[in-house]
Amino acid sequence: MSDSVPSRTTKKQTQQGHDYEARHLLVLEGLEAVRKRPAMYIGSTDTKGLMHCLWEIIDNAVDEALSGFGTEIDVTLGQDGSIAVADTARGIPVDIEPRTGLSGVEVVFTKLHAGGKFGAGSYNATGGLHGVGASVVNALSSRLDVEVDRAGVTWGLSFKHGIPGTFAGDGPTAKFTPGAQLAKVGKVKRGVSGTRVRYWPDRQIFLPDAQLSLESLTGRARQTSFLVPGLAIRVRDERGEEVIEEVHRHDGGIAEFCEFLAPDQAVTDMIRLQGTDRFTETVPMLDDSGSLTPTDVERDLEVDIALRWGTGYETVTRSFVNIIATPKGGTHVQGYERALTKAMAKALDGTRLLKSGEEVTKEDALEGLTSVVTVRLAEPQFEGQTKEVLGTPAVNRLVAKIVEAELGEFLTSTKPAIRQQARTVMEKVVSASRTRVAARAHKEAQRRKTALESSTLPPKLKDCRSNDVDKCELFIVEGDSALGTAQRARDSEFQALLPIRGKILNVQKASVGDMLKNVECASIIQVVGAGSGRTFDLDAARYGKVIFMADADSDGAHIRCLLATLFFRYMRPLLEAGRVYTAVPPLHRFEINNPRKGQEKYIYTYSDVEYQRKAAELTKKNISFKEPQRYKGLGEMDADQLKETTMSPRHRTLRRMTVDDAALAEVTFEMLMGNEVAPRKEFIIDGAYAIDAEQIDA
Structure with a gap:
């Protein structure tokens, strides 16, 4: 019984599979x-x-x-x-x-x-x-x-x-x-x-x-x-x-149509690109016996294009084959856009508008351009009955040939009125090219910035152990020599060290992209951990204090100024919150000969005025001391001296950097660190008269 059921099923399936004859065919006649x-x-x-x-x-x-x-x-x-x-x-x-x-x-x-x-x-x-x-x-x-x-x-x-x-x-x-x-x-x-x-x-x-x-x-x-x-x-x-x-x-025809479509004010007169050409197309033709025979047929192609550039940035293109709109373009539009780009690039080669390494693309040439592209030919090949795309291959080449010649004549015309319009168009295209490159660079910078902010911390950071942000301090230290001393002098529980090599990039002059490419700037932004620019999040900062620690000389002052510029431009909320400081290392050290009980062996001074006052005081009290030491850099101190004078919260002096007047600070940074040299030179000259030449440590 169990064997008979499958046999009947197989027979039924076989009958259904073979029951397919001519009578089952449906013939749809006419419409x-x-x-x-x-x-x-x-x-x-x-x-x-x-x-x-x-x-x-x-x-x-x-x-x-x-x-x-x-x-x-x-x-x-x-x-x-x-x-x-x-x-x-x-x-x-x-x-x-x-x-x-x-x-x-x-x-x-x-x-x-x-x-x-x-x-x-x-x-x-x-x-x-x-x-x-x-x-x-x-x-x-x-x-x-x-x-x-x-x-x-x-x-x-x-x-x-x-x-x-x-x-x-x-x-x-x-x-x-x-x-x-x-x-x-x-x-x-x-x-x-x-x-x-x-x-x-x-x-x-x-x-x-x-x-x-x-x-x-x-x-x-x-x-x-x-x-x-x-x-x-x-x-x-x-x-x-x-x-x-x-x-x-x-x-008015397509010239009037082009003006109707234009969304902006014109910077050129209406330009007409017209021409005719012939091509050979192989098509199947019915012969007298009813057979299809491949036959070469001569086709006439008429090209008529109206275009004009405007002050805006939108591109409007309408294309037609005979009177049928082709909203998805086709070979006629491909030839037109290719020739437009080629003619523009060739015309720009004869000018000095493009700098070395710059180039124009189709998007640059089309920016602000309104155009109506029409071609007429017998029996065009469309893709589908809805006729949205022209497919005749030869049209691409012939339209490109006509457009390149006609548009090239306009762009290189020697007639004063036309030459001025052509110059304006080429300047607009070059501007579009540079804007495109700048936008791409900005986009890449944003991508790099996002990757930077989410990446791991740099290996040269000597981080602290504590997770208490309010307690943690980040010392940005100038030079590897000072780093070694600072590493022995710090309290690793809450003090972190980040060394920088020399002078960082002047970000007042540089672009965002250049800033993010700079190793030192990128490291500082990574370590602070709160982002940069508009995306900066003060609550995400990893340290309660950021302290610049550089030598007490002109180079050190320059480094502190560069760091202040970086924080002002890209991490300003830290400054506004009063969380950025500069360390104040000593300039001189007095070593007392045979100090009495309770008297300090070493006395530090932090300015020339303080040094002179202390020297006079010691001399008046008949306290003997060795020749005072003048510190040229942090690296000349040993760890105990650096800890006692500069890093230990119990003895150190810090200068807090604040932004009381943001507008004034912006102007000051631009004057001191910006691209304009004249205001900075005037500021230096005016300040030179207030300096005592004898006080300069040369």
């Missing part, structure tokens, strides 16, 4: 495929897809205007949900197409990949390419009516879901009888021609919330009127309580 998979043709069935259907019908009328036929297009959004597009062009052909035996109107609205844009002669440059626009809209409509005026006759035909027939009344719900053909429905004056299409989108196909956007339609109509000078597009919306009607016509 059935469109209704089955609408997103393949219009992208989606939401508002975007609904608008795409409208663009297809409008673009057919615009293609006629682009070819020189018709100067008016009317678009009406009806209150009953219908959409009507009317033009005054040649009108769709009404005669019989020999291969299908159908009228031209039926071919255009019922056959996929059929239309006048495949052959040679009807259209030279058009937005339509695949021949599915009108037929797809027809397939996705619950009703479509078309009327054509040609040769004094008005022809008419209606469709339901792409099937030709007749409706007994108005609207898509009227009784429909299939099987009708194109018929005469009226007369018009001789010379009057055009096409009128009115359709109702099938609400079984489109999502319930899909609605036509008047704003999008108006924007597209305005854009098209710029691209086809002299074409008037009337948009009428009857859906609301009030009828809204606008007419768009712009005879």
Whole structure:
């Protein structure tokens, strides 16, 4: 019994797996495929897809205007949900197409990949390419009516879901009888021609919330009127309580369009880059026997670009192939941007604006640039039916060639007015390049700073054992020789030592990046542990006191000044909180000969005035002493002497550094340590007269 169950299951599975024959194949004929998979043709069935259907019908009328036929297009959004597009062009052909035996109107609205844009002669440059626009809209409509005026006759035909027939009344719900053909429905004056299409989108196909956007339609109509000078597009919306009607016509073409798009004030006049060229394209062509044969076809390419630089920093680029917008660019935009960068770099080579090592990139050249890029060619290769990206490879090279030559002529012009504008543009591009480099350096500095603040402490730090921040002290010590003495003199429980080699970087003159690259500055910021600049956190500081301990000579004073500059610029809260000090080492030592009981053997003085006073006092009291020792540096003291005079809290003297007037301190630091030499020189000269030359320790 257990063996029989698997055998029956296997037999059933085998029957299901082999039950696949020709009768199971679904053949979608005509426009059935469109209704089955609408997103393949219009992208989606939401508002975007609904608008795409409208663009297809409008673009057919615009293609006629682009070819020189018709100067008016009317678009009406009806209150009953219908959409009507009317033009005054040649009108769709009404005669019989020999291969299908159908009228031209039926071919255009019922056959996929059929239309006048495949052959040679009807259209030279058009937005339509695949021949599915009108037929797809027809397939996705619950009703479509078309009327054509040609040769004094008005022809008419209606469709339901792409099937030709007749409706007994108005609207898509009227009784429909299939099987009708194109018929005469009226007369018009001789010379009057055009096409009128009115359709109702099938609400079984489109999502319930899909609605036509008047704003999008108006924007597209305005854009098209710029691209086809002299074409008037009337948009009428009857859906609301009030009828809204606008007419768009712009005879200025893409130059006027470029000015309309520009978000800033111009620094150049409108620049037009125009040119034509030819290229050979290999395409499959149907021969007389119906076979596809690769054939070399000569294509004409027309390039027309309007651009101008402005005072701002925003880049605005609109690109078009024939009259179809390509929002995602393509080979024409790639060629344009590549040539723009190349022409700018070549023009700058002939000037002294760029310094050695500097270079301009595409982003630099595009900064503040508004441009409209248009190309016209027959049968462009688009990526997908939505035509958002041009894919024709040869366009890249030809557009780059034309742009480089035309723009190079502008940038190197010898005409005074143009030369001044070109100079302004190149200065703007160079400025953008330097700003980009500076921004990148700042970003790298911030990354380095973050890494610095989170990294381990430097090995040369001799840290203390205590974790009590208020009690802990950090001595920043000048030189390794003084470090050895200070290490023996310190109380390692709460006193930490950080040696620095000589004079640190003057951060008043240096950038943030240079400061963080400096080993000594970076070590101090790491050890303090509270960050730097705007990110400094006083509560995160690892020490209650920071003490500068340097020699009591001019070099030591300079080092203390450099350290004070670092703390003022990048760790100012420590100064404002009164937690930064300078140690006061002695300048002289008196050694008493045969001191009496209770009398100190060594007496220290911390200034020349104090030294003279003490020497006079000892002499007056007949106290004998050896020749006083003059300390030239901390390294001349032994550990006991340094501890007693400079480091021990019981005997030492500290000078607290404070910031009582931040504005005045800022000015003083800039004068003493900044880039301007003249104020510092004047300060030194004025102070020189107050110094007694005999007191200088030379």
